[in-house]
Amino acid sequence: MQLKDFVIPLPDKKRKTVVVPIASDPDSIRCIAKALEKKIAKFILVGEKKKIRDIAARQGVDISRAVFVAETDDQKACCKAAELVRDGRAQVLMKGLVQSSSFIGAILHSEYGLIPPGMLISCVAIFEIPAYHKLLLVTDPGVNINPVFENKVRILQNAVALAVKMGIQHPKVACVSAVEKTTPKMPSTAEAQQLKEMGQKGFFGPAQVEGPFGFDVAISGKAAGIKGIAGTVAGDADIIILPEIISANVLYKCLVWLSNAKNASIVVGAKVPIVLNSRSDSEEAKFNSMALALSMAPEG
């Protein structure tokens, strides 16, 4: 499985709709034009039609098939986008040139009901790494800063649900810390142990959950062998769950910038997939994220 497998052209009727509040940055516009050209999505662009079209013209790309909804205010544009998702008019929500706080605020606003009861939104990054034998999902590098245990459970559930939807029937989850033994000096080791035990009781459905693992044990059979760690997940993880945002974010950036990985990332846990790219993501990564979100979106 590769990231490009999620770029799926569809006949007009089956194509899902992405809504973007304030799509007036050149990156988003090129991404939208590419998605239109490849026939993978329809678009509703909330913002100033003339401004957006002018930018597209300057970029030399065609976005004439997008539908426009007039709105100049950032916050109102985000709310309009959330409303369109609530009303079933759009199946993917993608951040445009708006403050993250306005965007997340609209998603979390109870009026739009985008977060089902008991759910938590979390970010999952998906990597295609030359030195690894399959796609690797990493969570949470972008949304939850220092989640309490209860929220780690939800973050893990979100990642497992995504992996299953991507076609990984029995996702192998590695709960990563710095060592393989639980120690009171590192609370994340005990939490990893707890997640593993919940997994053994079937709490995470089809997923196999193991840990605590050092990252080497999670992704290298050789490292696992040297350290004497058995188990089906060791050396063959599909999902890496980190204890907090910094370790996940550093791993994300190391994979992209120093391991030559291709990547996509989406925010899950809401009624529809959310695309919330980082500014320094490449154009390819932004397109991959949109394509993956479309593949994971509910039917239109």
Add this chain to the structure above:
Amino acid sequence: MQLKDFVIPLPDKKRKTVVVPIASDPDSIRCIAKALEKKIAKFILVGEKKKIRDIAARQGVDISRAVFVAETDDQKACCKAAELVRDGRAQVLMKGLVQSSSFIGAILHSEYGLIPPGMLISCVAIFEIPAYHKLLLVTDPGVNINPVFENKVRILQNAVALAVKMGIQHPKVACVSAVEKTTPKMPSTAEAQQLKEMGQKGFFGPAQVEGPFGFDVAISGKAAGIKGIAGTVAGDADIIILPEIISANVLYKCLVWLSNAKNASIVVGAKVPIVLNSRSDSEEAKFNSMALALSMAPEG
């Protein structure tokens, strides 16, 4: 500068001495034999002479030039090694087949005076990464779990002192977190800001300290440019300081296992450099660590 530049053959008189408590694992023995063959070090091996020689024979390597000190007990062997360092008989301390707790215990024991007043020991890993334009130092992936701010200052000082000794006259230090703006939600961002301000006041001598940075900004001029982060450290860091052990440890393992990096690591802050390899380090990494420790050691 490459890791191999620290492999320095010396005439017998100038060669420094490495002491190893319980050098009875095949990896250590091959490493020792290689160091003897390349004339970079002398050795005092604390342990059972016959056992160690037998293992060397089975490995087909020659360690006949090592000096042996008889001792079978782990803890006593560690104390003997610390004593030999205290007495100036050895200039590098390398862990053999003993529990880390016994080894660290001897280092920290006040009787041997290996830790100067006000100092903290910390681990610095040094990487030669195909996708990065120079050596990159990462701290602390192995010793301090969740250091308080005062200890972060010491960890940074230790890394700067090492970098200067390695020949980096004005080390560029990036204080890494998940974002570039300070936010009360992420205390490591405020700490990064504080370290930066201390650096501006000259607290870290020749080092230039910047942050908070995402890891991408620290090591990629392109990412720094996209995010609008100026400064001399952005995109050109020599030293990465992480807020706690897990992010540093995950970065270490990502670089080694997925970024094809060569590595060495040493524990600094004591009177002599300490080699404390991870079991899953390659033989080359273990040798690099020993060679680097020897280059950084006080004169014999």
